[in-house]
Amino acid sequence: MARVYNFSAGPSCLPEAVLKRAAAEMLDCxxxxxxxxxxxxxxxxxxxxFDNCEALIREMMNIPENYEVxxxxxxxxxxxxxxxxxxxxxxxxxxxxxxxxxxxxxYQEASRYxxxxxxxxxxxxxxxxxxxxxxxxxxxxxxYFHICMNNTIYGTTYKTLxxxxxxxxxxxxxxxxxxxPIDVSKFGVLYAGAQKNLAPAGLTLVIIRKDLxxxxxxxxxxxxxxxxxxxxxxxxxxPPCYTIYVAGLVLEWIKKEIGGLDKMKEINEKxxxxxxNFLDNSKMFKGTVVAADRSLMNIPFVTGNDELDSxxxxxxxxxxxxxxxxxxxxxxxxxxxxxxxxxxxxxKLVAFMSEFEKQNG
Ligand SMILES: *Cc1c(COP(=O)(O)O)cnc(C)c1O
Numbered sequence: 534m535a536r537v538y539n540f541s542a543g544p545s546c547l548p549e550a551v552l553k554r555a556a557a558e559m560l561d562c563x564x565x566x567x568x569x570x571x572x573x574x575x576x577x578x579x580x581x582x583f584d585n586c587e588a589l590i591r592e593m594m595n596i597p598e599n600y601e602v603x604x605x606x607x608x609x610x611x612x613x614x615x616x617x618x619x620x621x622x623x624x625x626x627x628x629x630x631x632x633x634x635x636x637x638x639x640y641q642e643a644s645r646y647x648x649x650x651x652x653x654x655x656x657x658x659x660x661x662x663x664x665x666x667x668x669x670x671x672x673x674x675x676x677y678f679h680i681c682m683n684n685t686i687y688g689t690t691y692k693t694l695x696x697x698x699x700x701x702x703x704x705x706x707x708x709x710x711x712x713x714p715i716d717v718s719k720f721g722v723l724y725a726g727a728q729k730n731l732a733p734a735g736l737t738l739v740i741i742r743k744d745l746x747x748x749x750x751x752x753x754x755x756x757x758x759x760x761x762x763x764x765x766x767x768x769x770x771x772p773p774c775y776t777i778y779v780a781g782l783v784l785e786w787i788k789k790e791i792g793g794l795d796k797m798k799e800i801n802e803k804x805x806x807x808x809x810n811f812l813d814n815s816k817m818f819k820g821t822v823v824a825a826d827r828s829l830m831n832i833p834f835v836t837g838n839d840e841l842d843s844x845x846x847x848x849x850x851x852x853x854x855x856x857x858x859x860x861x862x863x864x865x866x867x868x869x870x871x872x873x874x875x876x877x878x879x880x881k882l883v884a885f886m887s888e889f890e891k892q893n894g
Contacts, residue, residue, distance in 0.1 A: 538878040541856035542685050542831060542869040543708070544728040550790060551782045551873075562778075569778040574771050583772070586781035593784055593794055596717050596740060603739040603759065604767040604777055609635070609707045609726040611737065613642035615757050616703055616722060620677045621647040622748040628652045628671055628678045628700070632689060633660045634862065635705055636681035643679070646750070650675070659863070660687040662823040666695045677701045677721055683709035683828050685729070686860040688821065688867065690828040694719055701745060708830050710738065711787060712872060713798035721745050730830070730871045732780035735773040787872070797872060801829045804870045804879040808832050811883045817841075817890040821865065835865035842866060845889055854882050 539546040562569050565578045572579040587602055596602060605611070616639070621627055625647035629640040631654035643649040650672055653664035671678060678697040683690040685708040694702065701721025710725040717723065722741045728734035741759055749758045761769050791797050809827060812820040812834055821833045836842050842865050846858045859865040870879055 535853065537853045537855045538874070538882065539855050540868045540870065540874070540882070542729070542860070542867060543726070544734050545730070545869055545871050546873045547733070547779070548783065548786045548790070548873045551779065551786050554782055555779060570775045572774065574768060574774050579774060582778050582781060583767075583774075586777050586784065589781060589784035589788060590738070593711065593787055594715065594717060594740070599743050600717060601739075601741050601743055601746060601759075601763045603741065603762045604772050605737045605739055605762060606735065606773055608734075608737055609705055609724060610638065611757070612705070612724040612739065613639045614646070615739075615759070616677065616679070616724070617643040617646040617649075618753040618757055619749045619759050620701065620703070620722070620745060622750060623676050624674045626650070626672060626675050628675045628697075630654070630664060630666065630680050630695070631656060632663055632681055633684040633687045635685065635707070636679075639679055639681065639705060647676075652678075655689075659821075660684060660689065661821055663689050663691055663826040668696045668698070671695070671697060671700065673698075673700075675700050677703045679703045679705075681705040683707075683712075683830055685831050685869070686833075686863060686867075688828045688831045688833040689823075689826040690830075692825065701742065708869075708871075709828075711784075711794065711797065712801050712830055714794040727776060727780060729869075730873075732776045732783055734776070736776040736780060738780075783873075791872075798829075800876065801870070801872065804874065804876055805829045805832065807876075807879050807883050808834075808868060808870070811886060815886070815890060817894055818886060821863075830871055831867060831869045833859055833863060833865060833867040835859075839864065841893065844893070845886075848889065849882075849885060852885055854878075854885060 559568055628650050630652055631637050640649050655662050655664050678700050682704045703722040706723050707725040708729045710730050724739045727736035746759045746763050755761050812818050817836050818834050849857050857866050859867045
């Protein structure tokens with residue numbers, strides 16, 4: 534069986550070791566005689582799987598005791614509404630930095646519930662950089678300050694965090710969760726759809742400082758209230774059981790095979806540098822992002838010629854490198870190299886790009 538190298542932005546590749554283990558446990562997980570898919574979420578067997586996943590995420594991300602980890606559904610997109618409904622509760626106001634489509638969606642959704650201020654934007658240059666932020670321009674009375682930490686579509690990432698003082702910093706970390714260590718204590722809320730770097734689609738992880746729970750707007754639907762889920766161990770209703778199980782396997786892989794997030798970061802830097810170094814020296818391909826703000830996870834690049842871009846994407850596909858087409862709003866190419874993409878896959882892609890340049894240059 535030939536597996537492809539999948540550079541999709543999401544859903545994306547999973548570690549092969551995780552897929553093999555899930556396959557081996559498909560019919561009988563831990564001697565239970567059942568697949569995890571078939572277990573009651575109220576069973577002892579399933580609770581052990583759930584608790585193991587939460588313990589591992591706490592350990593790997595070094596999550597302080599005063600933070601709750603919630604296993605929700607609805608995608609990162611639901612958090613665009615859930616965050617304001619729960620946090621815009623004192624002055625009905627929040628600040629936003631617009632660094633791309635997802636950041637903008639978070640802003641637009643929040644503006645339906647209160648005053649949403651745009652502090653800065655990089656729209657003027659197709660979101661190819663992270664705007665310099667000056668804390669003097671932030672709203673002192675904002676209920677929270679929102680950023681999209683890693684901009685999946687445009688390939689930029691924050692290397693330093695805005696200093697928001699006492700205003701809780703909220704970050705969408707959908708496409709960089711677990712890619713490197715992060716100081717959770719600097720944030721009020723972190724959230725991520727699982728399908729980029731954690732698990733298959735269906736799970737949305739929320740890490741929230743406990744004091745921010747319990748002040749939702751009255752009109753907040755029960756299912757959109759963080760309190761509902763924190764009071765019920767994320768089992769107010771049926772959680773995405775199987776996806777949580779796979780997230781646990783991915784976390785075990787990070788812990789045991791990789792050796793934690795410091796090690797994960799080293800590997801991710803090695804992979805990203807292979808591509809960025811090639812792009813910086815290529816006469817055909819070039820990266821689209823300001824060097825200082827480059828993402829470790831998503832690398833957009835172009836040839837400057839639409840026909841050549843299409844030819845590259847289609848020849849790459851034939852050679853087993855799939856999903857390299859850029860986002861429909863940007864064009865060109867994008868290589869998403871999440872945790873599960875092996876170094877070897879990136880080395881082979883770079884060799885392929887180099888050969889393509891020779892043949893078509
Ligand atoms: C993919 C992505 C989203 C959307 O996630 P869903 O789970 O599909 O709602 C939001 N933000 C970022 C940064 C993303 O990469």
